[in-house]
Amino acid sequence: MTAQELYEKLKPIQEAKGYQFNKDLEGTTLPLLEGLLVNKNRYGYMVCPCRLATGDRDKDRDIICPCEYREPDVAEYGSCYCGLYVSADWNAETVPHVYVPERRPAEKFA
């Protein structure tokens, strides 16, 4: 599967849940989807492209995309940590685009 195919497959599903893909397709969305595919090959599951996975599915469960932190991050910042999923307002630029800090507790890291 290519990043483009993954994009087309996920878009309707995620929009139905109220999440849009970052409108910067070439610079952000497609490279991040590519990262998910790389991680799928590496680990067998699509762990967040911007976090270091352990390779142990149970330990990585909270950062398997869409991660557990997407909802609170998009609610607070309009974007998830890696920038793949955003709110409609974020894409419409009616809210500021700010750096999203890591919400995941430090002890969960490798």
Place this chain on the structure above:
Amino acid sequence: MAEKIKLYALTTCIHCRNTKEYLKDCGVDYDCVDVDALQGEEREKVLEEVRQVNPNCTFPTLVIDDKVIVGFRKDEIEEALKR
């Protein structure tokens, strides 16, 4: 001008890629470690290094001389490079 620049990154992370791009545009030499490409002891050793400067172990982690910048923060990087 900054002397020692080290970037800890992930090959799959767009913010890491943007950081590399920005450093290239600035024309600075830097050491780069793609942590997700490492395995076993080598990865553990590098993670220990990262934790020393960024206990949260997130990426990108950029060390410019004694300054640590976590995340792709262009203004902070520009500032640190000037010193």
